[in-house]
Amino acid sequence: MVANSAALPSVQSDSPWFKDSAQLVASKANLENKTKAKNVILFVGDGMGISTLTAARIYQGQQINGNQGGEENFLSFELFNHTALVKTYNTNQQTPDSAGTMTAIATGVKSKAGVLSVSDTALRGNCLSSKGNELVTLVDLANAKGLSTGVVSTARITHATPAATYANSPERNWEADSNLTAEAVANECKDIAYQMVMRDQDNALSVALGGGRRAFLPNTVTDGENKTGRRKDGMDLTQAWVENYENAAYVWNKEAFDAIDVASTDHLLGLFNSSHMEYEADRADDVGGEPSLTEMTAKSIELLKKNDNGYLLIVESGRIDHAHHAGNAKRALMDAVELSNAVKAAYETTDPDETLILVTADHSHVFTIAGYPKRGNPILGLVHGVDGNLSTAIDGKPYTTLGYTNGPGAVVGTRDDLSSVDTQDRDFMQQALVPMGSETHAGEDISLHATGPGANLAQGVIEQNVIFHIINQAQSLGGTKY
Ligand SMILES: [Zn+2]
Incomplete structure (x- = not known):
C-alpha cells in the first residue's frame, strides 16, 4: 500500500514524535548558509x-x-x-x-x-x-x-x-x-x-x-x-x-x-x-x-x-x-x-x-552501552528489562548497561556479583573484558x-x-x- 499524507492515521500524524520531527525538518530547510x-x-x-x-x-x-x-x-x-x-x-x-x-x-x-x-x-x-x-x-x-x-x-x-x-x-x-x-x-x-x-x-x-x-x-x-x-x-x-x-x-x-x-x-x-x-x-x-x-x-x-x-x-x-x-x-x-x-x-x-x-x-x-535496559533505566545502573525484572547473564549474575572492552575493570576469573553493589557511585569501575592497567582509546569515527x-x-x-x-x-x- 502506498500512503499519501491524507491517508496517515491520527495515531501517526498527531504523534509528538511525528509533529516535532516534521517541524524540525521544515525549519532547517529554510536555513541560510553564511560562510564567513x-x-x-x-x-x-x-x-x-x-x-x-x-x-x-x-x-x-x-x-x-x-x-x-x-x-x-x-x-x-x-x-x-x-x-x-x-x-x-x-x-x-x-x-x-x-x-x-x-x-x-x-x-x-x-x-x-x-x-x-x-x-x-x-x-x-x-x-x-x-x-x-x-x-x-x-x-x-x-x-x-x-x-x-x-x-x-x-x-x-x-x-x-x-x-x-x-x-x-x-x-x-x-x-x-x-x-x-x-x-x-x-x-x-x-x-x-x-x-x-x-x-x-x-x-x-x-x-x-x-x-x-x-x-x-x-x-x-x-x-x-x-x-x-x-x-x-x-x-x-x-x-x-x-x-x-x-x-x-x-x-x-x-x-x-x-x-x-x-x-x-x-x-x-x-x-x-x-x-x-x-x-x-x-x-x-x-x-x-x-x-x-x-x-x-x-x-x-x-x-x-x-x-x-x-x-x-x-x-x-x-x-x-x-x-x-x-x-x-x-x-x-x-x-x-x-x-x-x-x-x-x-x-x-x-x-x-x-x-x-x-x-x-x-x-x-x-566504551559500550549494552543489553536491553528498559527506557528510563538508570544509565549507570544494572540492566532491567522492559518487564522491570533484573536481567542476568549466563552466569546468573546481573550486569551494567555501561562497560568497557578492556581496562582495569576487567573480569579475571569469576565475574563479581553486582547485585548489592552501588553501580551509580562515582568510584564504581565498570566491568570489562580484556584486563589492562589503563582502558584504551578506540579506532572508530567520532x-x-x-x-x-x-x-x-x-x-x-x-x-x-x-x-x-x-x-x-x-x-x-x-x-x-x-
Ligand atoms: Zn587518552
Whole structure:
C-alpha cells in the first residue's frame, strides 16, 4: 500500500514524535548558509566518542528528570544543524593518540602519534629530526591576522591536546625542561611550557587557562600538598608571563580568577592545579578552588571579544579521556555534561551570525552501552528489562548497561556479583573484558557538530585534518590560497 499524507492515521500524524520531527525538518530547510565567521570557538572533548555522547545525554536527562527517561534529551551541541563523522587515525596508528589527532585539527595535516604540530617526517622523541618540520598552527595563523587567541583545558595546559595548538615538539611528554632528553637539549628543543610563555608579543596567547602549574615552576618551589615544580632551569614561567606581555595577569585559584577585571587584562594565564584540574565530579572538593569549564569558557569569551578583528578560542574538556582510561564511566559522563554546559554558555553569549562554534573529539574509547535496559533505566545502573525484572547473564549474575572492552575493570576469573553493589557511585569501575592497567582509546569515527557561519562545511565523513580547513576557510586565516 502506498500512503499519501491524507491517508496517515491520527495515531501517526498527531504523534509528538511525528509533529516535532516534521517541524524540525521544515525549519532547517529554510536555513541560510553564511560562510564567513568573525570568531571561531572549537570545543574538543578528549576521548568523547559517540557512545559517550549517547550515555552523557541520557545521564544529563536523568539528572533533570530524577533518574527516569533521559533518552529523549539532547546535549546542547547535538541540536546544532550540521554534523560530520570524523576519521581519527594517525599516520602510524590505526587507533590514535591525542597528540597526533590534535596536530591534524590544529595544522591541517595528519602526523604520528605522540608528536605535537611537527610533520610525519619527524621521529617521535628525536629533536634533530623535528628541525625544519615544525608546522604552523591555527593559533599562529589567527594571531598573524590580528585576531586574539585563547586555549582552555581541564587537563594540564601542557598536555597533548592544548599543547598541539601552540607548541611544536616531537615528544608530547616534554612538558617541562626536566623532561627533555640530552639529545633534545643538545639540539636546542624547548619544552612545551617554555614555548607557551615565551611566544612573541604579536603571536602571544590572550588566554591560557587549565591545570599543570608544575611545568611552569622551579623545582625548588613547593606548590601545595608537597608537590614541587618541575623546572630545573630555575625559571618561574608564571612570572615570565606577567613580565613578557602587556596588561598580563596570572591567577591560580577561583577567587583570583573571579576577581580578574577583563577590561584591564589582555593576557590571562590561569593554572589551577599542579597537574590536571579536578574532575567535575570532584571539583567541589578542591582545596584551592577551581573554576568550572563553563566559567573558564565564559571569561575567555569576555576577554577575547574585546578585539574588534575577532578571535579563535580552543576549549578542551580534557578529562573525559582520563576517566575512561580508569574504567570509570560516571566521572567521564559528568565531564561530558559539563562540556555541554560550556558549549551552551558560548552559544548564548555570542552572535550566531558572526561566531562559528564547532564541537568534536580527538578519538573514541572502548566504551559500550549494552543489553536491553528498559527506557528510563538508570544509565549507570544494572540492566532491567522492559518487564522491570533484573536481567542476568549466563552466569546468573546481573550486569551494567555501561562497560568497557578492556581496562582495569576487567573480569579475571569469576565475574563479581553486582547485585548489592552501588553501580551509580562515582568510584564504581565498570566491568570489562580484556584486563589492562589503563582502558584504551578506540579506532572508530567520532563526530563533529557545527553551528554559525561556515557550519555547513561540516558534513559527510571527513578526515580529521579537514577541521583545520573548515576553520581556515570560515575565518579566512590565509593558511591556504583557496
Ligand atoms: Zn587518552
